[in-house]
Amino acid sequence: GAGVSQTPSNKVTEKGKYVELRCDPISGHTALYWYRQSLGQGPEFLIYFQGTGAADDSGLPNDRFFAVRPEGSVSTLKIQRTERGDSAVYLCASSPTGIDTQYFGPGTRLTVL
Amino acid sequence: KQEVTQIPAALSVPEGENLVLNCSFTDSAIYNLQWFRQDPGKGLTSLLLIQSSQREQTSGRLNASLDKSSGRSTLYIAASQPGDSATYLCAFQGAQKLVFGQGTRLTINP
Numbered sequence: 001g002a003g004v005s006q007t008p009s010n011k012v013t014e015k016g017k018y019v020e021l022r023c024d025p026i027s028g029h030t031a032l033y034w035y036r037q038s039l040g041q042g043p044e045f046l047i048y049f050q051g052t053g054a055a056d057d058s059g060l061p062n063d064r065f066f067a068v069r070p071e072g073s074v075s076t077l078k079i080q081r082t083e084r085g086d087s088a089v090y091l092c093a094s095s096p097t098g099i100d101t102q103y104f105g106p107g108t109r110l111t112v113l
Numbered sequence: 114k115q116e117v118t119q120i121p122a123a124l125s126v127p128e129g130e131n132l133v134l135n136c137s138f139t140d141s142a143i144y145n146l147q148w149f150r151q152d153p154g155k156g157l158t159s160l161l162l163i164q165s166s167q168r169e170q171t172s173g174r175l176n177a178s179l180d181k182s183s184g185r186s187t188l189y190i191a192a193s194q195p196g197d198s199a200t201y202l203c204a205f206q207g208a209q210k211l212v213f214g215q216g217t218r219l220t221i222n223p
Binding site for chain 1: 145157202
């Protein structure tokens with residue numbers, strides 16, 4: 001079946017602009033995660049959804065970052081007033097229940113000029 | 114704060130060798146330990162997941178072990194092939210989120 005998909009695959013924006021990154025999880029998976037990976041590092045947790053609600057947003061670096069999952073399926077990560085330090089690969093993952101294998105999408109590479 | 118460390122950071126071996134990648138974690142309250150593979154410019158592919166009640170998992174030429182008391186996991190790759198070249202990441206799951214190590218960049222030379 002279809003895996004986790006993310007769009008766009010690449011996003012280049014200018015400092016100060018607003019961006020939205022989209023994640024389509026595996027159908028039926030109730031848990032959805034966002035991670036951020038900088039070059040040469042392992043992914044770092046940003047936020048976790050169980051259904052429509054954000055169960056853990058402790059990894060969001062500041063209030064410029066926000067994520068939604070209004071219908072419990074697709075999620076959007078929103079970044080306001082982008083900064084050069086936001087440049088990274090943003091990874092989305094989903095799992096059936098939240099305490100089992102996480103399946104990752106291909107990521108969105110964000111470059112802030 | 115949970116920390117996950119992977120040693121070595123990079124490893125280069127000739128084709129056919131057996132090898133071991135190491136992962137250590139600081140928090141013994143582990144739920145799962147998951148090993149991933151990441152190819153350059155790609156997302157993560159799950160290789161093996163070991164639940165806290167288990168000591169090891171096997172898939173083909175891969176075997177992962179978990180020792181909660183010492184805070185260690187190892188990934189054993191048998192009869193390595195050039196196609197195994199990738200970055201290998203271990204991830205600790207104490208609640209729902211994963212905490213990753215920095216990865217081991219593996220190169221298998223033909």
